[in-house]
Amino acid sequence: MFVVCDKSKIDQKGIIGAPEFVVEVASPNTSARDYLIKLKLYERYGTKEYWIVNPQEKSVAVFVKAKEEDSI
Helix, strand or coil, X not given: CEECCCHHHEECCEECCCCCEEEEECCXXXXXXXXXXXXXXXXXXXXXXXXXXXXXXXXXXXXXXXXXXXXX
């Protein structure tokens, strides 16, 4: 599941750019990909918050992008 708040990112073909918020349900087969590859990709492209729900462990890992400070 993902959330896109900026309407300008949505067109007839789908979403342009990264969603602001993503919830991923991990499975034993995709767990490494969710925690390593997808996390880095979402971070690189500006997703502000990424949750990984792990039903087997009954846990939720929450990753929040740090705010960038304005330079003086």
